[in-house]
Ligand SMILES: O=C(O)/C=C/C(=O)CC(=O)CC(=O)O
Ligand SMILES: [Ca+2]
């Protein structure tokens with residue numbers, strides 16, 4: 001079936017009718033936060049459609065999930081509700097359906113130009129975990145932090161390694177990031193450094209958004225894990241490498257990461273990503289049975305990171321990578337996360353880990369791209385070892401379909417100077 005909307009969508013747009021990603025927005029002219037989907041250059045207000053009785057399927061007609069200030073309620077309802085919502089929205093937006101197309105007052109109320117809204121965090125994020133699932137990233141970081149003898153720890157091939165991140169400092173794209181202060185690694189015999197981080201970095205990541213959770217003590221089977229994942233967003237796990245290198249032994253990342261993590265506003269659903277499924281890499285050694293999937297899926301999502309220094313008109317590409325470089329799949333990550341009985345809740349997110357590919361141009365952070373500052377990157381008019389104040393980092397992600405995109409929009413943030421003590 002060829003999908004086409006009555007809303008005009010430019011062929012380069014990330015948001016055609018095939019995508020319909022979910023977010024939460026507030027009209028600039030005032031009003032409460034509410035759920036919406038992106039279509040072309042517009043946001044479709046789901047609270048307006050819901051109030052007009054247009055979600056008329058068996059599950060959603062009885063629900064107030066679109067009258068909420070976050071997507072958590074919809075997420076908790078699970079795949080049958082998501083499928084019903086997608087089918088209803090694709091029908092309402094299609095060029096041959098008159099319901100919304102020919103109702104000018106409802107159209108005026110529900111289709112808002114994107115530049116007339118403010119995007120907010122799409123879910124109330126109770127918990128945030130960050131995995132470490134790119135082999136290339138693990139190898140490079142291991143070599144830099146721990147030396148070339150054994151860069152990849154022996155557990156890495158047996159389980160998707162992760163640490164518990166900080167949900168309170170997750171911010172929406174466009175929020176400024178204040179350079180963190182902290183203790184940095186001592187040089188030689190001197191005491192530890194203290195002050196604004198001198199090795200501020202970005203990390204190119206994506207994050208999965210949890211749908212229905214699990215009861216404490218009841219793990220999720222890896223073959224059912226996809227039903228617990230609503231979709232994916234872009235993520236920048238800002239990292240202060242000097243703070244991280246000094247603090248992380250033996251308990252793992254802490255203040256080097258918890259000063260800010262940026263996510264993109266639009267959650268692209270796994271249903272919209274289905275045409276872009278590709279094979280996951282062969283895993284050797286064979287994982288334990290609880291991590292073995294009947295069908296192991298990766299997604300072909302092109303990713304790009306740009307930097308725009310203060311005062312420059314143009315941005316420069318820092319790196320290009322792809323989500324399909326990940327060794328551990330999102331479903332394996334989720335199954336592993338719950339195998340001890342740990343409960344996930346709707347709206348929780350878990351990051352993929354930095355998505356580095358095998359080529360030097362596909363590395364997912366400056367730590368790797370500049371080899372811990374030893375090989376500065378020379379770009380169009382800029383030289384960088386690490387991020388400087390005023391730098392804006394912009395991540396984009398997009399799947400290329402036959403004549404259309406399923407895109408993620410952007411995930412951006414600008415570095416502000418450390419606040420005086
Ligand atoms: O190898 C290390 O010691 C640390 C690596 C990271 O900082 C990575 C982390 O946050 C997880 C990831 O993004 O892959
Ligand atoms: Ca990370």
Ligand SMILES: [Mg+2]
Nearest residue numbers: 238257260261
């Ligand atoms: Mg972070």
